[in-house]
Amino acid sequence: MIAIIDYGIGNLKSVHNAVSFISPQTKSIVTSDPDIVAKADRVIFPGQGAMPDCILQLEKRGLKESVIEAAKQKPFLGICLGLQMLFETSEEGGVNGFGLLPGAVKRFQLNKNERIKIPHMGWNKVHLSNTHPMWNKIDSDSRFYFVHSFYAEVTNKNLEMATSSHGEKFTCAIAKDNIFAVQFHPEKSSELGLQLLKNFISWNI
Amino acid sequence: MSVAKRIIPCLDVNDGRVVKGINFVKLKDAGDPVEIAKKYNEEGADELTFLDITASSDNRGLLFDIVEKVAKQIFIPLTVGGGVRSCEDIRNLLNSGADKVGINTSAILKPELVAESTSRFGSQAIVVAIDAKKVGDHWEVFTHGGRNATGINAVSWAQKMAKLGAGELLITSMDRDGTKKGFDNVLMKLISDVVEVPIIASGGVGILQHLVDGVKDGEADAVLAASIFHYGEFTIQEAKQYMAENNIEVRL
Numbered sequence: 001m002i003a004i005i006d007y008g009i010g011n012l013k014s015v016h017n018a019v020s021f022i023s024p025q026t027k028s029i030v031t032s033d034p035d036i037v038a039k040a041d042r043v044i045f046p047g048q049g050a051m052p053d054c055i056l057q058l059e060k061r062g063l064k065e066s067v068i069e070a071a072k073q074k075p076f077l078g079i080c081l082g083l084q085m086l087f088e089t090s091e092e093g094g095v096n097g098f099g100l101l102p103g104a105v106k107r108f109q110l111n112k113n114e115r116i117k118i119p120h121m122g123w124n125k126v127h128l129s130n131t132h133p134m135w136n137k138i139d140s141d142s143r144f145y146f147v148h149s150f151y152a153e154v155t156n157k158n159l160e161m162a163t164s165s166h167g168e169k170f171t172c173a174i175a176k177d178n179i180f181a182v183q184f185h186p187e188k189s190s191e192l193g194l195q196l197l198k199n200f201i202s203w204n205i
Numbered sequence: 206m207s208v209a210k211r212i213i214p215c216l217d218v219n220d221g222r223v224v225k226g227i228n229f230v231k232l233k234d235a236g237d238p239v240e241i242a243k244k245y246n247e248e249g250a251d252e253l254t255f256l257d258i259t260a261s262s263d264n265r266g267l268l269f270d271i272v273e274k275v276a277k278q279i280f281i282p283l284t285v286g287g288g289v290r291s292c293e294d295i296r297n298l299l300n301s302g303a304d305k306v307g308i309n310t311s312a313i314l315k316p317e318l319v320a321e322s323t324s325r326f327g328s329q330a331i332v333v334a335i336d337a338k339k340v341g342d343h344w345e346v347f348t349h350g351g352r353n354a355t356g357i358n359a360v361s362w363a364q365k366m367a368k369l370g371a372g373e374l375l376i377t378s379m380d381r382d383g384t385k386k387g388f389d390n391v392l393m394k395l396i397s398d399v400v401e402v403p404i405i406a407s408g409g410v411g412i413l414q415h416l417v418d419g420v421k422d423g424e425a426d427a428v429l430a431a432s433i434f435h436y437g438e439f440t441i442q443e444a445k446q447y448m449a450e451n452n453i454e455v456r457l
Contacts, residue, residue: 009326013300017277017280021278021280048330110401115424117403117426119329119402120208121329122209122211122251122403122427123209123251146208165207166207166208187280189280193280
């Protein structure tokens with residue numbers, strides 16, 4: 001069973017829809033119940049909105065500990081804010097994340113010369129920087145759908161699985177042990193996004 | 206390497222049916238939103254926008270039904286707009302499977318709805334649509350499908366909406382809409398220059414060069430079109446090829 005963490009913000013249905021579409025036989029539950037998270041074989045931690053709200057909502061639902069516990073043990077996929085939450089600190093609201101990955105979350109800087117827009121919204125190239133089972137059947141420099149204003153700066157570059165570029169180069173996929181996290185939205189990235197979710201369902205640590 | 210310029214086909218929905226697109230070939234059910242959405246997805250559309258033009262709010266349920274069906278089968282961003290009046294409306298659309306909700310007239314009547322909804326659902330979920338018409342030497346915001354003048358300057362309104370948290374602005378030139386003369390790129394550039402959020406150019410596309418002009422002259426981040434795609438004049442793929450040939454980064 002796959003638990004999709006629901007902390008009350010954003011459209012989580014799309015992740016659930018995508019998982020059901022690629023693998024109807026896999027049971028997936030959108031949940032805010034810590035017990036279900038504890039029982040799940042795999043966990044997807046999607047994210048939208050702001051980091052301070054996310055922490056508040058997780059704590060309110062008694063979910064924070066079970067999400068951290070899951071991220072330490074089982075195949076765990078962080079998406080967008082779900083990637084940023086795994087880091088130590090964030091410029092967004094000056095809050096601390098789970099501290100499971102080394103580094104800080106920063107905001108894109110406006111760059112008048114390159115006329116970059118914030119949020120970084122749309123289909124951008126994902127350049128693979130490491131091999132990983134999650135990249136099965138995904139070519140380097142394929143485009144995925146992004147929408148975010150903050151990104152994580154990982155201090156241990158060995159953990160970096162892919163980069164993208166928006167005014168500056170930034171890390172857009174990270175892996176450590178049982179954790180894989182992406183800044184883009186696989187559930188909104190058409191065929192290749194679905195491939196990544198398929199890879200997650202069959203990923204054996 | 207940077208983010209691709211997006212091509213967004215817009216589907217008008219009335220009483221649960223797509224009302225344009227009747228000339229589609231090979232579609233079993235010409236007005237079926239799921240079939241049309243699938244076709245656009247296969248051709249490489251970067252996003253889909255559904256505009257609810259249902260006169261009566263009694264038939265709103267049909268729209269939710271469409272969004273739900275499309276969201277179960279097509280995995281690219283879906284924007285839904287038309288007649289959105291409250292946070293409750295936005296929540297219902299997001300729960301049906303929309304990724305973004307467009308607010309137009311309600312943003313004028315209740316600007317606080319933009320602030321409230323972006324703080325509640327995130328900026329990424331809210332697109333503010335601005336219908337603008339040239340009046341003298343400047344542009345003014347119009348509501349109710351371009352019928353009512355507001356006296357508000359469109360450029361400063363765009364800045365205000367971005368400041369209140371809108372994640373994106375959809376700018377339609379009422380002067381160009383339906384004319385096939387191309388976007389009002391002077392207006393697009395004026396707005397693009399003063400806001401940090403992405404802008405979507407809309408209104409007036411007749412030929413593929415207009416899409417290129419919207420990006421190059423209007424400095425739009427995305428281009429929206431309806432009739433050139435609906436009536437089979439061009440496919441999304443043809444539009445993307447043409448843009449790529451003109452050195453615009455697109456997702457091919």
